Amino acid sequence: MNQPAPVITARRLARTFQTRTGRVEAVRGIDVDVQTGEIIGLLGPNGAGKTTTVRMLTTLLAPTAGDATIAGHDLRHDPRGVRSRIGYVAQGGSTSDESLVLEEIILQARLFGIGKARAKANATALLPSLDLDGLEHRPCRQLSGGQRRRVDIALGLVHQPHIIFLDEPTSGLDPQSRANLWEHIRKLRTDGVTVVLSTHYLDEADALCDRLLVMDHGTIVADGTPDELKRRISGDIVTVEIDTTAMAGSGDTASSRSDRAASSPESARSTPGTDATVRAARQAVDVRSVLVERNRVHVTVEHGDQAVVPILRALDGAGIAPSALTVKRPSLDDVFLSLTGRSLRDSDENRDRGRAGGMTSEPETGTPAVSHP
Amino acid sequence: MHMIHETRLIFWSHLRANLRNPAWAVIMLMQPLLYLVLFGPLLENLGGAYADGSDPWLVFTPGMVLMIALFGSAFAGFGLVAELRSGVVERQRVTPASRNALLLGRVAKDMTVLVAQAVVLIGIAIAAFGVRPDPLGMVATLALVALVGVAFASASYALALKTRSEDGMASTLNSLTVPLLLLSGILLPMTLAPGWLEALSRINPLSHTVDAVRAMFASRFDTAEVVTGTLVTLAFAVVLGYVGTRTFQRENA
Numbered sequence: 001m002n003q004p005a006p007v008i009t010a011r012r013l014a015r016t017f018q019t020r021t022g023r024v025e026a027v028r029g030i031d032v033d034v035q036t037g038e039i040i041g042l043l044g045p046n047g048a049g050k051t052t053t054v055r056m057l058t059t060l061l062a063p064t065a066g067d068a069t070i071a072g073h074d075l076r077h078d079p080r081g082v083r084s085r086i087g088y089v090a091q092g093g094s095t096s097d098e099s100l101v102l103e104e105i106i107l108q109a110r111l112f113g114i115g116k117a118r119a120k121a122n123a124t125a126l127l128p129s130l131d132l133d134g135l136e137h138r139p140c141r142q143l144s145g146g147q148r149r150r151v152d153i154a155l156g157l158v159h160q161p162h163i164i165f166l167d168e169p170t171s172g173l174d175p176q177s178r179a180n181l182w183e184h185i186r187k188l189r190t191d192g193v194t195v196v197l198s199t200h201y202l203d204e205a206d207a208l209c210d211r212l213l214v215m216d217h218g219t220i221v222a223d224g225t226p227d228e229l230k231r232r233i234s235g236d237i238v239t240v241e242i243d244t245t246a247m248a249g250s251g252d253t254a255s256s257r258s259d260r261a262a263s264s265p266e267s268a269r270s271t272p273g274t275d276a277t278v279r280a281a282r283q284a285v286d287v288r289s290v291l292v293e294r295n296r297v298h299v300t301v302e303h304g305d306q307a308v309v310p311i312l313r314a315l316d317g318a319g320i321a322p323s324a325l326t327v328k329r330p331s332l333d334d335v336f337l338s339l340t341g342r343s344l345r346d347s348d349e350n351r352d353r354g355r356a357g358g359m360t361s362e363p364e365t366g367t368p369a370v371s372h373p
Numbered sequence: 374m375h376m377i378h379e380t381r382l383i384f385w386s387h388l389r390a391n392l393r394n395p396a397w398a399v400i401m402l403m404q405p406l407l408y409l410v411l412f413g414p415l416l417e418n419l420g421g422a423y424a425d426g427s428d429p430w431l432v433f434t435p436g437m438v439l440m441i442a443l444f445g446s447a448f449a450g451f452g453l454v455a456e457l458r459s460g461v462v463e464r465q466r467v468t469p470a471s472r473n474a475l476l477l478g479r480v481a482k483d484m485t486v487l488v489a490q491a492v493v494l495i496g497i498a499i500a501a502f503g504v505r506p507d508p509l510g511m512v513a514t515l516a517l518v519a520l521v522g523v524a525f526a527s528a529s530y531a532l533a534l535k536t537r538s539e540d541g542m543a544s545t546l547n548s549l550t551v552p553l554l555l556l557s558g559i560l561l562p563m564t565l566a567p568g569w570l571e572a573l574s575r576i577n578p579l580s581h582t583v584d585a586v587r588a589m590f591a592s593r594f595d596t597a598e599v600v601t602g603t604l605v606t607l608a609f610a611v612v613l614g615y616v617g618t619r620t621f622q623r624e625n626a
Binding site: 060097103110 | 382386390
């Protein structure tokens with residue numbers, strides 16, 4: 001893959017706030033490189049410094065230290081040049097109740113120096129692509145939360161920027177509106193737009209972003225694709241399910257991953273089937289850890305997809321016929337946990353005060369690899 | 374050049390919003406109108422003490438016109454607080470548009486609405502109470518009203534950016550507008566005041582504006598009041614306009 005020049009480069013970018021209780025280092029000297037056409041996610045709990053970072057990169061907040069270049073324009077010396085190249089969608093929305101959808105979008109385009117006719121053409125073309133057609137002359141207060149959020153996105157896109165910054169774009173939206181917005185964001189990448197989005201939703205970071213910058217306490221604690229991050233931290237989990245008709249019970253044995261032990265304690269008996277399965281798996285591949293749960297055996301390995309065939313062969317050799325075999329990547333929450341010692345969900349419960357929407361549960365990222373009838 | 378274009382964009386956007394929902398402009402017109410109708414008639418029987426023998430309406434009407442200029446523009450910042458909260462201002466800040474244009478477009482809208490309100494008020498005074506102002510004086514009055522609007526609207530927007538809350542705005546505005554009103558001679562001429570009070574009122578730029586407007590309403594153009602009042606009002610608008618643009622630029626870093 002060829003590496004074009006980064007469209008965003010930030011070096012030792014920092015922001016300190018002076019509050020009554022003392023200095024708060026919201027962002028502590030971060031380095032960021034974003035390539036053209038990437039969807040890059042800033043992932044972290046509330047208060048990690050995501051919004052401060054986005055606000056600095058969009059010229060809304062002056063950094064207290066460090067430099068950045070955005071689309072070839074220096075952040076400190078040419079903020080106007082930066083502004084002319086970027087779009088920005090704020091976390092808290094950007095429309096007043098009384099403003100009319102189309103009129104407001106046209107105004108926004110014209111503030112970017114776009115002529116009347118082209119502003120109108122851009123706005124009119126944008127509305128159907130964001131499922132906003134028919135709402136042109138409605139005041140924003142009459143729109144649903146999802147519609148109003150899409151108006152925010154339209155306002156950020158109408159001047160056809162090369163880079164768009166989305167601060168918590170789906171915060172407070174219902175699942176359907178979120179999925180819908182994700183589609184729109186993916187479409188932007190297809191059009192060659194670089195997307196920088198901040199999120200505290202694990203599933204959003206996982207499903208949408210090409211690359212993630214995991215932030216915590218104002219620093220970037222990890223940088224990589226969602227897959228890289230998960231592989232680097234925890235390996236993959238291969239789950240072998242054994243036909244229950246042959247087994248009487250089950251039990252927990254080796255439980256190095258206590259957070260995954262979901263079985264009930266009343267069944268303490270280990271079955272020959274599961275023991276044999278563990279032995280077969282250990283012979284076949286390099287196993288990091290094992291967890292037995294009822295009739296299921298979870299083995300953690302480096303590369304789950306490459307472990308499936310050897311494990312299956314070993315099981316076959318041992319005379320075990322699994323009823324199902326699945327490979328599951330560890331979740332981003334596991335990643336965050338191993339990086340910071342805290343679960344992103346826990347940090348969120350503590351800090352997410354009264355926010356609409358709240359956390360959504362992480363979807364099962366497991367993909368059935370082999371299944372016997 | 375860019376700035377004028379961008380100012381026009383903001384101006385029209387806000388004016389259209391105002392026309393769609395004119396309730397606020399009408400409400401702001403109510404206070405001076407009520408004074409005109411329910412307070413003005415009392416002055417007719419005060420005789421020489423109030424207007425030195427001339428038509429009391431010719432003295433009172435310009436005062437009410439300035440009252441609208443003061444209150445209409447001083448409260449303009451409330452709209453900006455709402456815009457700050459809804460994210461509209463921030464959205465406009467990430468455009469390359471001139472920071473001054475973002476302020477001046479709003480101020481120009483307030484100025485326009487004020488002048489329209491003043492025209493309505495003078496029209497009612499002419500029709501209902503038989504006021505006969507000097508036509509040229511009336512036009513000059515509207516120009517001074519516009520300048521007062523620039524001054525107070527700019528200051529009000531600066532205050533809105535500083536406080537960012539309706540509560541903070543309200544307490545500051547109340548503690549400023551009432552003394553400004555009482556020390557301007559808008560309701561009763563300051564010639565009625567004891568020496569110390571009259572001296573105090575001279576510090577208030579608005580008192581000079583009131584004097585000038587009253588003189589022009591009565592066709593007395595070649596007086597010191599007109600010259601002083603016009604210059605003071607102009608200087609006031611320039612200074613507060615500068616404060617407003619500085620604040621807008623700084624807060625928008």
